[in-house]
Amino acid sequence: MLLDDLANRCGEWLRGSGPDSDIVMSSRVRLARNLADFPFIRRCTDIDRANIAATVHQRLSTIAEFNEATFFDVNDLETIDRQFLVERQLISRELADSEGARTVAIDQLENLSLMVNEEDHLRIQVMKSGFSLHEAWSQINHVDDVIEKQMTYAYHQKLGYLTACPTNVGTGMRVSVLVHLPALVLMQQIEKVFRSFQKINLAVRGLYGEGSQAMGDFFQVSNQITLGKTEEDLIKQVGDVVPALITYERKAREQLIRDNQQKLFDQVSRAYGTLQNAQQISSEETMHLLSKVRMGINLGLIGDLEIPTINKLFIHTQPAHLQKISGMALDTANRNIERANYLHTQLRRTMDN
């Protein structure tokens, strides 16, 4: 598998299928693990890091679960390729920007990624489209079992899996769902919802794209506590709020239509028109407008466009993707022009069909 092969595909988290995928974009489970016979990353020498990367590669590439996976040496990748993997949510910004020996293994479907030498020695992540936390957990649980047969994890009788940061100790697990809540944002109801989440120890974060702008009404809901609860409890804790969230967002959408369908239709149509006709457009504005169009499709206000197309545009218009697809290195100003071109072509093609 080559990175360039990925560029024209969409990536699991934006595939736009799976249960309730009009609102829940993706479900993700991440496990933090460390090898027992090495210091945590901050105290590792260059030799330690190289040893860890080599050991993991050697032991895992022989087992079935990683047969089809590709190992990338992140240190050897160009900046644009690292950025590309960040945009696809296959590696963290921390892994992209740090130094020294570090790798990532990615499976064919882009469901599974294994970062080596991030904040912890191993960060295993499984991502599924739609609201599919149980599927994500059962896959990652299996992968974790398989890895554990190959190496000894740092584990403490009382505290569980040991992590570099005490906020992750215990299960080492972060469960999250990525939700698209444009109507709740428009209705200014979002804070009320999040305030209630906070009381039950759930963290809510905006999703950031280029230039740290909050990205198109996407929010990530995840557990804060990792110790003293079972993995199933944590899945349940995050999973339990999702149906309510879906209901709130659907109600808010209905309300918007009831109150002033014409105004909403106008906003959606203007967003669509701008995306089709702009001559230059920033990444932030694109996200913002795509978010409106996405809601418009889900409400049946736009008929000639499919959700998977819009999902694809969210990722293909990001800086590294745009440059890979066009096959050129572009500065910000030129990216804005190329982005407008790309949107024009993609959305016109849809119209002509």
Next chain:
Amino acid sequence: MNCQKCHKPATFHITDLTGDELLALHLCADCAKEYLNPEEDESQIDAPTLTNLLTKQLKLGQTAEELAELDNKECPICGITFFEFRQEGRLGCPYDYTHFADELEPLLVNVHAKIEHVGKTPKQGAYDAESQTELIRLRREMKKAIETEDYEAASKLRDQIRQIEEKG
């Protein structure tokens, strides 16, 4: 609800750790962005927070001398001092959870409420935690020996490391 910093509508709600209680923050997008410093990602958001928490917690119960002494406390395996942990918010090796157990406990209670793991356990079962941490210590000593050009010591250490590695 309005932003606690600038009174625009708050759209971000963050639970943070200050002193010894969880603090709820309600911020608008701009203030939240500044607060979270999202140039860096999720994992790094926690670090300064932890550092703050520890600093405050320690100042409460201790005299300056006690604090200085605690800061100098050093892990015999990886060599990290408590001061370094306090600064970076990241531990140096698995043994730190044992060596700094008393200092970490209030922090863990604060973050997680409970301090006993009830989730998954490795199926491997019996493994020798002592020889694992011993490896970390020996590798560190070997590096020191090489740095001071004490090659005789380094080669002895290397043999010891190999012995343990082969057993495991």
